[in-house]
Amino acid sequence: MRIIQQNKDIILTSCRHFDIKRSFECGQCFRYEESEDGLFTLIAFGNIVRLRQTGDTIIFYDMDKDEFEKIWLGYFDLDRDYESVITELSFDEQFCLASEQACGIRIFRQDGWETLCSFIISQNNNIPRIKKIISALCGLLGEPISTGVNAFPTAESILSAGVEGLAPIKSGFRAKYLIDAAEKVVNGTVNLNELGRMDYKEAKETLMRIKGVGEKVSDCALLFGFGFHQAFPKDVWVKRVLDKYYGSDFDPNYFGENAGIAQQYLFYYERNILSKTKTNT
DNA sequence: AGCCAGGGTCTGC
């Protein structure tokens, strides 16, 4: 992969292991839109990013190199060698099948607070509606960053809204969980800045102090928002894979330190490929 | 109309 500044854009070439469509559509990120001509618009860290992929070339529009290296290199996990990660995980037969169909998925390193809230909202919910609720939350309480676009709201802002104040976003029973998360982050019961210094187990337990955060939500936040690549979220799709091929005694340690990456490929394979092609038996 | 969705809590055994 090479990074080139061309006029006002950043161009990545030879991106064998970065498929932006699959990476966005694999259920890790909710603040993006794809327009009909293949343009993706992402809102993250108070910025709006527009990007498009043609073959193995990706263009980041109106982006300067300093900003790219400071924020987006890390966000898109571009320092990680996915080739060797995939080779490492390929001892497993199901992963091999999945990685052929899900090639190019990368795990984004998103904002921790936003990721935590996003996956609190995700519980017992579907992806289109998760996106809607998050968008409404930002519109209601986020700081404007452009016309009609707001950043993700701070914990203080959500806390001051209260459960009643969140009513317009129609998050249902999850509103009280968002408030509890905001409260514990503001009062220090959960210090998100310390999570990175903890081991996986301690970080997971810390997030689970929040009401509405169980094992799965905690794992998603750790994997997509805090860089814990051994976190292995088990949602209904992943459980289907585990039931079909691995048995009830499956332990994520089977996949090692990058179990979370394996999980993401299996999730995408089951949800976006298998469930749409099989003739029901 | 009923089931499902990147689940968790609470209660009862």
Next chain:
DNA sequence: GCAGACCATGGC
């Protein structure tokens, strides 16, 4: 530790 009811909402 495990099963089941319940939780809001919208798409199909």
